[in-house]
Amino acid sequence: xxxxxxxxxxxxxxxxxxxxxxxxxxxxxxxxxxxxxxxxxxxxxxxxxxxxxxxxxxxxxxxxxxxxxxxxxxxxxxxxxxxxxxxxxxxxxxxxxxxxxxxxxxxxxxxxxxxxxxxxxxxxxxxxxxxxxxxxxxxxxxxxxxxxxxxxxxxxxxxxxxxxxxxxxxxxxxxxxxxxxxxxxxxxxxxxxxxxxxxxxxxxxxxxxxxxxxxxxxxxxxxxxxxxxxxxxxxxxxxxxxxxxxxxxxxxxxxxxxxxxxxxxxxxxxxxxxxxxxxxxxxxxxxxxxxxxxxxxxxxxxxxxxxxxxxxxxxxxxxxxxxxxxxxxxxxxxxxxxxxxxxxxxxxxxxxxxxxxxxxxxxxxxxxxxxxxxxxxxx
Numbered sequence: 001x002x003x004x005x006x007x008x009x010x011x012x013x014x015x016x017x018x019x020x021x022x023x024x025x026x027x028x029x030x031x032x033x034x035x036x037x038x039x040x041x042x043x044x045x046x047x048x049x050x051x052x053x054x055x056x057x058x059x060x061x062x063x064x065x066x067x068x069x070x071x072x073x074x075x076x077x078x079x080x081x082x083x084x085x086x087x088x089x090x091x092x093x094x095x096x097x098x099x100x101x102x103x104x105x106x107x108x109x110x111x112x113x114x115x116x117x118x119x120x121x122x123x124x125x126x127x128x129x130x131x132x133x134x135x136x137x138x139x140x141x142x143x144x145x146x147x148x149x150x151x152x153x154x155x156x157x158x159x160x161x162x163x164x165x166x167x168x169x170x171x172x173x174x175x176x177x178x179x180x181x182x183x184x185x186x187x188x189x190x191x192x193x194x195x196x197x198x199x200x201x202x203x204x205x206x207x208x209x210x211x212x213x214x215x216x217x218x219x220x221x222x223x224x225x226x227x228x229x230x231x232x233x234x235x236x237x238x239x240x241x242x243x244x245x246x247x248x249x250x251x252x253x254x255x256x257x258x259x260x261x262x263x264x265x266x267x268x269x270x271x272x273x274x275x276x277x278x279x280x281x282x283x284x285x286x287x288x289x290x291x292x293x294x295x296x297x298x299x300x301x302x303x304x305x306x307x308x309x310x311x312x313x314x315x316x317x318x319x320x321x322x323x324x325x326x327x328x329x330x331x332x333x334x335x336x337x338x339x340x341x342x343x344x345x346x347x348x349x350x351x352x353x354x355x356x357x358x359x360x361x362x363x364x365x366x367x368x369x370x371x372x373x374x375x376x377x378x379x
Contacts, residue, residue, distance in 0.1 A: 035171070037174060039126075040070045045105075046094065047126065049068065074088075080361060083361050090104060092136055101159065113178050149162075178198050218375055220283045223288075227248075229304065247288075266367075286356045291341065299351070305334075305343075307334065316330075
């Protein structure tokens with residue numbers, strides 16, 4: 001049976017499972033806020049606020065200006081916020097024109113679950129690992145609560161209501177950079193040994209939030225790194241290293257191992273946290289379905305990159321310039337990002353993010369198979 005057929009069966013089964021679970025009897029969750037923890041896949045400007053000035057062409061499609069997102073437009077987290085009828089999440093580190101009334105985003109590009117002995121300048125690894133993001137959330141909750149209780153209506157309007165923290169949706173979208181770090185080190189045994197600890201550190205973050213009153217968790221696994229075009233634009237890749245959709249099998253095996261252990265740990269957390277609702281979201285399957293059916297879904301081939309120059313072992317990333325053999329190369333936009341799955345070789349275009357988000361939001365790739373608006377319920 002072909003992969004696409006299997007995935008279609010999975011989606012149909014998920015929808016039927018939701019119906020049999022009595023979804024029609026469940027009330028829509030009253031999410032007053034969203035708090036997100038992650039990396040560049042869900043960074044809405046935190047990395048820009050911390051490390052660099054955002055510039056074009058990122059942001060060109062939807063916002064019409066640079067907004068610190070690694071895409072031409074909106075990310076999956078933006079579509080989730082829209083679906084919940086909430087504003088786009090303000091980055092915790094952004095101090096200008098910021099409202100935190102309906103949540104905050106602690107995600108920073110380059111972040112990992114487990115702190116790495118690396119740096120942003122060396123290889124793009126952020127110092128804002130997940131444990132730091134959780135500490136930031138704790139400070140945020142205490143300090144906003146202090147000023148909310150002592151401020152007037154004008155001061156309060158951009159602060160979260162203390163009672164809303166327990167009614168918020170807590171999203172995790174992190175882990176890809178931990179796997180990338182393992183791939184860089186080229187030591188399979190070390191990576192395999194590290195996965196349980198990486199997963200346990202994410203679980204500890206969930207436990208810490210639970211102890212602080214959080215009750216609803218929406219946890220993404222990691223996508224297929226072996227399908228990222230930036231990894232595929234090399235001459236030394238042999239055909240036997242690729243699967244039938246042109247993705248690197250060994251890299252995706254790393255992702256699948258992490259995802260299996262993450263799902264097992266989420267299942268255990270359900271027993272450990274009796275008052276929590278935890279949803280495991282199979283982002284890997286959603287992204288892989290899109291990649292394996294790119295042309296059928298109206299996109300160019302999944303290995304194509306809209307923004308950036310990646311040829312003959314030369315890597316000039318989106319929006320950058322480089323002098324090569326006396327010629328200045330500017331890695332600009334393709335001009336038609338809506339036709340592309342990959343925006344910059346590593347991150348997805350707005351069109352791809354929309355496609356993925358719409359399938360994730362409805363519960364088709366979730367365990368339990370609940371839409372995000374019903375994620376506060378336990379099945």
